[in-house]
Amino acid sequence: MSAILIAAGVIGAVGILVGIALVYIGNKFHVDVDERETAIREVLPGNNCGACGYAGCDAVAAAIVAGEASAAACPVGGAAVAEKINGIMGTNAEASARMVAFVKCNGSCDHTETRSSYTGINDCRAMALSGLNPWKCGFGCLGFGSCASVCPQNAITVKDGVALVDEEKCVGCGLCAKECPKGLIELIPYGQIRAVQCVNSDKGKDVKEVCDVGCIGCKICMKQCEAGAIAVENNIAHIDYSKCTDCGACAAKCPRKTIRKGQGQD
């Protein structure tokens, strides 16, 4: 009986001592966490995608509290999240418009011809490095889906040899744009907006030889645009979305059907 009492006493005493030590150490090494940081972390999407430029959602929450980042720093959360963070921080930063990725190539099997057969790692960067080109056009989508493999939202699929973004799933983090060795992916405003689906900067005659739907740099779209949002530089049209009114005049007149409304392939 006494053995049980001694054991219980020793364990109890050790427990009390350890408890006191833990309380003391806890106070000694206490780190103040701004409660706003925890609150912001809770309203952020939690993808840890890095699109804001910080290491993840924890890092950007800390940066917002420290005043280094704006309350609208999260491009994925958009206006809704920015509003909540404004509420927490007492600021009134305005969220930028929702952006989505857009693949500037429509050169699928129907529009361009194959040039060489490549064997090796199924990865766009490996293929770009090999110097071989699947299509006659040297600018187009290689179709191995390296963009799809980095997309945290599974928003990209490869269809007929060209990557295609699902606008509803895309959160505009831009990881795919960084991955693409051909630099084909641009972030454009959400909402089935008009975009130039080509990056081939060769002369019009050469483009016509290799692809049915490539931009030939004819400048018809530029002349149609009343807002002055389209510039043709280096034989390729580009839309400035800060000026674009999405009136559709450019797409209606494009002789090559290179300017299209929203995501898609045809």
Next chain:
Amino acid sequence: MRNTFRGGVHPAGHKELSRDIPFETYLPHGEMVYPLGQHIGRPASPVVKKGDHVLAGQLIAEASAFVSANIVSGCSGIVKAVEPRRTIAGTMSECIVIDNDGLYETAPGVGEKVDFRTLTDEQIIEKVKAAGIIGMGGAGFPTHVKLKPKNPEAIHHVIVNGAECEPYITCDDQLMRNHAAEIITGLEVIMTLFPNSEGVIVIEDNKQEAISAMQSACSGKKDISVMAVPVKYPQGGERSCISVVTGAHYGITQLPADVGCIVDNVGTVLAVYRAVCESTPLMERGITITGEAAAKPGNYMTRIGVSCRELLEHAGGLKADGTAVKVLAGGPMMGVAFDSLDVPMQKNNNAFTFLASDEVSLAQKLQTACIRCGRCGRVCPQGLTPQLMSAAFEKKDYDRYENRLHGLECISCGSCTFICPAKRPLTQEFKVAKAEIMALKRAAKAKEGAAS
């Protein structure tokens, strides 16, 4: 046991297709194209413009930086354009296009005999630089840069690399058989720059004719010797050559000169002889047209800048049965595939190999997961661990790839891919990894430059 380097593999040689066929000289008649960036370093800057008349042996583009090389016209004719053209690398790059008049009028002074013993070291290096000589074995590093190490007295070995370990290729073999005396004189020219050096010619012992030709050419010269080495790939790698001759190993941050060696390919040494002793700049080179799909495999001495298609047509074209599936610049171990024959031959192309079977696509079908047998590590001449490097690449853990596994030391020889029983595309993975790491480094450097 005979002196050899660490690791290595024994791929089938296939040299019997062309090894005993002597050089046939071919003077092209079609237009000649000279890419400005056909060497390691900054592309040369053109010194001619559209409409200019140039002569064979005339400078058409000059070195634009310390590591860069001159380019010399191989034909006479009118400059047609300076414009982007497709090159063997598959990209469009700036080229000088010359409309060849077929007369091959040479520039004044070309062919003038000079005794190299009357020249100073600076004059020799200047002649090598003016001739636009680069490493002819494939890498294309400007030779005049290599000949100017910080401390010439510390160089104790000038190694002439005649190993030619790559399967199929036989042009260096033929060069040594037919131009042994010139190569030895070229070596003596280089050795005058390095007073404390001895010359060693490294040849794999499957080239007995070349070994005896070189031995008789250097008989009586006490500081030049021929070293016959066992057949093992990649014996022709710079590091492998140094390892068998001196036993020295060196890391990625070092150059051969840091371990007291200068290594030059036999083609480069011959080009040095011609530039210094015969005042003939680098206009032509030996090239092997070979492979199971080539109708008439052989060795050709032709002008640099010729279209690959024209050269192939002269060499009898492809076999009529249409078996050609792949064309490589170089051999099957380190060569790169290209997809259009309408590209110019460059200074560093030692062979065009036309394969009748695409073993890469076959291997891709048989590819399985890594079974961790470790054979890749055993054959790696650099002593790396390819299976771990591959895993790091797949996870994009470039920090581990570079700093823990020393993956930048990889020389892309292809031995690991050759030996892998699981048919993993290891070498290609490492090429991508190295390119990515170098791109990240350049980006970091640019950022640093912008910040400061």
